[in-house]
Structure formats: C-alpha cells, structure tokens
Amino acid sequence: MRWRRVRQSKNVEDRRGSRVGRGAKMGGGIGTLILLVLGLFLGTDLTQFFSTGDLAYENGSAVSGAQDDENVQFVSAILASTEDVWAQQFAARSGRYQEPKLVLFSGQVNSACGFASAASGPFYCPGDNQVYIDLSFFNQLESMGGVGDFARAYVIGHEIGHHVQNLLGISMAVQRERMQMSEADGNALSVRAELQADCYAGVWAHHAHKQSYLLEEGDIEEGLRTAAAIGDDEIMRRAGQYVRPDAFTHGTSEQRATWFLTGLKSGQMESCTTLPMTVN
Numbered sequence: 001m002r003w004r005r006v007r008q009s010k011n012v013e014d015r016r017g018s019r020v021g022r023g024a025k026m027g028g029g030i031g032t033l034i035l036l037v038l039g040l041f042l043g044t045d046l047t048q049f050f051s052t053g054d055l056a057y058e059n060g061s062a063v064s065g066a067q068d069d070e071n072v073q074f075v076s077a078i079l080a081s082t083e084d085v086w087a088q089q090f091a092a093r094s095g096r097y098q099e100p101k102l103v104l105f106s107g108q109v110n111s112a113c114g115f116a117s118a119a120s121g122p123f124y125c126p127g128d129n130q131v132y133i134d135l136s137f138f139n140q141l142e143s144m145g146g147v148g149d150f151a152r153a154y155v156i157g158h159e160i161g162h163h164v165q166n167l168l169g170i171s172m173a174v175q176r177e178r179m180q181m182s183e184a185d186g187n188a189l190s191v192r193a194e195l196q197a198d199c200y201a202g203v204w205a206h207h208a209h210k211q212s213y214l215l216e217e218g219d220i221e222e223g224l225r226t227a228a229a230i231g232d233d234e235i236m237r238r239a240g241q242y243v244r245p246d247a248f249t250h251g252t253s254e255q256r257a258t259w260f261l262t263g264l265k266s267g268q269m270e271s272c273t274t275l276p277m278t279v280n
Helices: 030-042 065-092 137-143 149-167 170-179 183-212 219-229 232-238 253-266
Strands: 012-014 101-104 108-111 114-117 123-125 130-133
Touching (some): 065 101, 065 183, 130 149, 183 219
Parallel strands (some): 012 101, 101 130
Antiparallel strands (some): 108 114, 123 130
C-alpha cells in the first residue's frame, strides 16, 4: 500500500500505558492465542475460560520502538483515508459525515460500551462513536494469515464500516430487531450486519485508490485472504471446535471475502444489500 502519501488524521487518541481497573491476565501458549483470536471475531472475551493462575499478561502493547511508531503512523493514515472517502460519499447523498475517533490502547480499555480487554480485538462503540484497537492485534492477525499492510487496513475499514452503519441508523435498527429474536436468529442478523461492514470496507478501498492510488499489486489478494482467514467457520476450525452455523456472528470465510469484494468492485454503498435497513 502507498499509505505514506496519505495525510495523518487528527482523530487518533493514544491511551496506551494507561491502567484501567484490575490488571487483565492473559497470554501464553498456542491454546491461549487460539482462544484470544476466536474471541476477537466472535465479539466475546474468552479469557474467562482460563484461571488467573494459568496466565501471565504484562500490561502494554507487544509492539514497540520504531515498529510501534510506524504502526501509529499507518493507523493514522488509514483513518485519514476513511475520513476523506466517507465525507465524499455522505456529501454525494446530501449528508454530512461525522468523523469518529480511533483510540489506541494496551491491554484493556474503558469505553461507553463498557470494559474491554485486548482479547475483544478491535471494536467500534456506537455509544461514543469511537474505534478501539490494541496494536498488538496486528501480530495476532498476522499469525492468522492476515499478512501485509492492506490486511491491517481492511480491519480498520471494517470497524469504520460499523461507524457508517451507526450514522445511518442501521446499528440501532439491528439492535432493536435482535432484542425481539431468538439467539440463533439474532446471530444470523448479526452476521448480516458484519457482512455489510465488510462491504463498506470494500467501498472505502475502492474510492481510496481512486483518490490517492493507495493500492499496489497484491493488496486486493491480501484483503481477500484476510477476510477468509477471519470467517467464523475458519476460526472455529482453528480452535478445534465443531463448526456451528447457528453460532456464527460474523459470517463464513466465503461470505466475508465475497461481500468485501462486492464493495470493492462497485464502490457503491447501495451494493451492500445484506440488510433490509440499508442506505437508499
């Protein structure tokens, strides 16, 4: 990716090194890593399955020094790119894009959506319109097969996709619907919302490249590999679990890659038709 040619966003807040409540304890061993990564994409903190005596987590990001500085610059540039693209897309529809903040944290963080640990992975909180990410997540993503700049950018684009949903009133509509559904039906609706965020990530990438020639050869393949690597079915297999479609919350590998590519090819929000409560 040619991300260094992109401006830096002013909406990055660095909370790394801050202690929040009781120190979280996690990490250590491949079994732990699998549960952490499973938690990342199922939206559940699975550290509860470990006893505190079995874990050893040192508060702070696993990324440091020069690499840390570059990761911060990268995140800031990608966020700036999403700001430029979505401002343009909203303006074209007679709307106004409200820029979210992106909070960098290490280990644990408090948000308007409550307490979260690094095991929750990157997340968007509609309560405060902020994206939260622990930079050590990029190491975990790489271990899952999400290698390269665009793999990381895809994740940020997905979380910003949730912000777009929130601004459009889609997130609230999904939440209302889920409260009236069974767990299985609610999970199915959650999958559709996540796939729309994947599609919106593709829409962002389409226009980001048009605006600043952001993508290079191999970037699209990186995005597709990453989408496939974090499908619910693939994550369950990696964790040694039975694949249970009724427990999916983000979609299969094929679904995630398909909807990301749909947005990437079309560049149109209207193509992201995974939900009935979508933009017109």
